[in-house]
Amino acid sequence: MSKHIERRDFLKIVGAGVATAAVAAVPGCKTVVDNDIEDEYENQKEPPKGKMTYRTCPTTGDKVSLLGYGMMRLPTTDGGSARGSDAPIDQEMVNRLVDYAIEHGVNYFDTSPAYCRGESEHATGIALSRHPRDSYFIATKLSNFDEATWSRQESIAMYENSFKELQVDHIDYYLLHGCGMGGMEAYKSRYEDNGMLDFCLEQRRLGRIRNLGFSYHGDIKVFDYLLSRHDEIHWDFVQIELNYLDWDYANEINERNTDARYLYAELLKRGIPAVIMEPLLGGRLASVPQYLVEKMRQRDPEASTASWAFRYAGTPEGVLTVLSGMTFMEHLKDNLLSYCPLRPVTKDEEEFLYDVARQIVNVELIPCNNCKYCMPCPYGVDIPAIFVHYNKVKNQGRLPLNAQSPEYAKLRREYLVGQDRAVPKLRQASHCIGCGQCKPHCPQNINIPAELRLIEKFAENLRKNV
Amino acid sequence: MKRLSLKLLRQILGAAVFVAITLLLLDVSGYLHQHLSWLPKIQLIPALLAANFVIVGILAALTLLFGRIYCSVVCPLGIMQDLIARVGRRRKRNPYSYSRPLTWLRIAALVVFVVLTLLGLTAIAGLIAPYSTYGRIITHLFQPVWIGANNLLASGAEQVDSYAVSSADWVFYGWVPIAVTAATLLIIGYLAYRYGRTWCNTICPVGTTLGFLSRFSLLKVRIDDAKCITCGSCARNCKASCIDSKAHRIDYSRCVVCGNCIGHCSTKALYYGVKRKSPASQPEEKAADDKVDDAKRNFLVGTAMLAGVAMAQQAKKVDGGLAVIEKKVEPKRSTPLTPPGAISxxxxxxxxxxxxxxxxxxxxxxxxxxxxxxxxxxxxxxxxxxxxxxxxxxxxxxxxxxxxxxxxxxxxxxxxxxxxxxxxxxxxxxxxxxxxxxxxxxxxxxxxxxxxxxxxxxxxxxxxxxxxxxxxxxxxxxxxxxxxxxxxxxxxxxxxxxxx
The missing domain is CATH 3.30.70.20 (Alpha-Beta Plaits)
Known part of the structure; x- marks a missing residue:
């Protein structure tokens, strides 16, 4: 506990220091020389060296960079990422990215035997072994992806293989992967019945594992159970999903998910540092609807949409590191900018982000209850039918939002065909002329023409995105 | 084991092309064109108009090698006529007879076609172009039925929450296209029903053009004079009416290499090839069942009416009511609009x-x-x-x-x-x-x-x-x-x- 308070104080001091430095820089700005302007310009795109924010792991005292490198979306030779492409990993590019990251203070690398079709550990090993062993921390996992590897023998083979692939004699952070997936039963048979949890504890005693933790997805019972055994196991860290949408709206994203607010509080209570995954919610928080992008830029014109999410995830003091699966140099640079050093999210900004989250989750649901007071629209638009259809799809979580998702083509067709079924073409939103005659009739005070335009734009973008 | 006969090969290839091109013309899903739009591009007149000389060269070479197989396996209108002729000769033993070529009419039709095309009246000339004629028949006479069936399927899919089939609109663009197309189908259909390939061998400009080449083809249906007993069975079963059995001669400008005659020859005097060689045996054809009945059309109309009633009821149930939407009327444009890509x-x-x-x-x-x-x-x-x-x-x-x-x-x-x-x-x-x-x-x-x-x-x-x-x-x-x-x-x- 006391360590946390210390760190908070430490951060305050650092924060104040940064603020002072900023204030001190202001008078300098007034007597600008061209050089300064260029520097400033440069600073906007090139992350500075030696400015990374670090957090301390309470059990081992590791100084861990706030940005952690997730090795699950490594670049492939066809210019894509190993998540979506079958091409081999572009090792040269991986080396370049890792070198650049280390150069800029990143020292936490998170991989798994399952990532990149099983190639991630190998590629990570090659890239990292080119650096001194004490300049980086390695996190890898006892993977649960393939049930064929659940036996004790196979599990130990997987564990030993990680050392070989990563070319190391100790692993800094070892995780039981995906606890909660498949519920308590799957957890027990994967990690306890075969004695692998005890095996890992033993390995920690022997020093081959320096920190032992687990990553949590899915069933909350497993999370609660594992924390209830903290006094006996002493988890060194726990990996959870945290971002400004998951904080309070995890449920809206996926029914089985638990709000990050709860998960984080439970860890903080026990003084267990949190490693954060999904700070961008699978990219969703980097590609928010256009009008939200505008809002965010309005508030901080120089900050990318993603940087908001990174700053948010890195702000709580119980966070050890924030993982990001960076495929391209641009991602790496942008993320480094967010953490070199971290500008903690203020109370005000936090509220702003929760507001954005509410808009992403809620406000897109149009509060129409189909009373039909607005009808008939003199130009034939079937207003409630349009809203009902949109809300229905949104509620089912079947809006085609992410064009990269493998489900996109299917959802797109579903939406467009479903829309034509729900509302005849001649009565769809494109026929709203914006005369506003409906507006005063709406008991919910919906800005009907504005909402119709948003829905039309959504469908129009789908159509164009053939 | 039976050898793959000329006729069977022709039937298999012809059926594949015919089905594919018909589906392409009927399709409302938007999927097929990605895979099948090359089929119209290998048709002779479109290839000529598109100045696609590779295709034209290949077609000419094929004809010089094998005879007018184009007319039997590539041209959908030709295959359609074969189907109609098949219905026409059901139960008739010897449906056709030799006739002399109407060379003057063939040349005249070709000249008219070429002149009209050169004058820029391609649309009029196109009335006798085989592929486009077939396109019109399918689009104007059969696609409405297809859309009706599609929409029935789509509403079924909607019931079970499937998005595999979506409904399509059929728009009525007046009677002119339907009337012109129906008239063409009646003429061609009647000729095919009674006389087989008469249209192809008198009016069709592609038939005439390829006929010039097929006289010189390497492979032909040939008569072995030594075996021929001049029974005339081949001539009476030739839908191109091109076998002069008495003279032991075949008019190769009209032969579409269908292979029917070979199977009808009891002495195996007919063979397809360069030199004398023992001919392949033939399976007897089954009668086809290719009725186009009005029941389907009536069914479609019925379905459309039902749908209309359902719509009206739905509209009545709505509390707030829906404003009636008047149909748009086409404005008079002093210059008609042509699609992007048309150039002018x-x-x-x-x-x-x-x-x-x-x-x-x-x-x-x-x-x-x-x-x-x-x-x-x-x-x-x-x-x-x-x-x-x-x-x-x-x-x-x-x-x-x-x-x-x-x-x-x-x-x-x-x-x-x-x-x-x-x-x-x-x-x-x-x-x-x-x-x-x-x-x-x-x-x-x-x-x-x-x-x-x-x-x-x-x-x-x-x-x-x-x-x-x-x-x-x-x-x-x-x-x-x-x-x-x-x-x-x-x-x-x-x-x-x-x-x-």
């Missing part, structure tokens, strides 16, 4: 044989057959049912004749095919006194801005000001204009398309 009205007119494939494929119901005599049934555009959407270039992808050349969606976005015209007396901002921005809001090039009609009066209505230099003529404004039945903004066509 003249290019379209000269190259298009009116196969209707683009019309059948158009997902926005923009293209329809012209009823103007000089461009009869060639595609024209109008925007009552939809507009020429920015992401779509399907007509340009499927056109086999180069009348609509391939054009990328990006280029289309800056290609002007017409310009918008505002009609003050229809504009709802004035007639209804409401504010409306539908034309400006939907203009993809930002050519429309709203201005106060009286610059000095703050409260005067906002009406569209069109920058015709930037307008591409896509018709989004016309289609989405709330004024009905006549839009307050419509697109006037340009004879020449140009880049803006």
């Amino acid at each position: 009205a003249r290019n379209l007119q000269q190259h298009c044989t009116a196969c209707q494939l683009c019309i059948s494929e158009c997902p926005n119901d923009v293209l329809r057959p012209s009823t103007d005599l000089s461009t009869l049934m060639q595609p024209v555009m109008s925007y009552e049912h939809g507009y020429c959407r920015p992401e779509c270039n399907r007509c340009s992808q499927v056109c086999p004749t180069g009348a609509i050349r391939p054009i990328e969606a990006e280029r289309k976005a800056s290609l002007q095919i017409g310009h918008a015209v505002w009609v003050k007396k229809n504009c709802v901002a004035i007639t209804d006194g409401v504010s409306c921005d539908n034309c400006a809001r939907h203009c993809p090039t930002g050519a429309i801005t709203l201005v106060k009609i009286d610059p000095d009066d703050e409260s005067s209505p906002m009406v569209p000001a069109i920058n015709t230099e930037v307008c591409i003529g896509c018709g989004a404004c016309e289609n989405l204009c709330p004024a009905r039945p006549f839009s307050a903004i419509y697109v006037e066509g340009h004879e020449m398309h140009r880049e803006i």
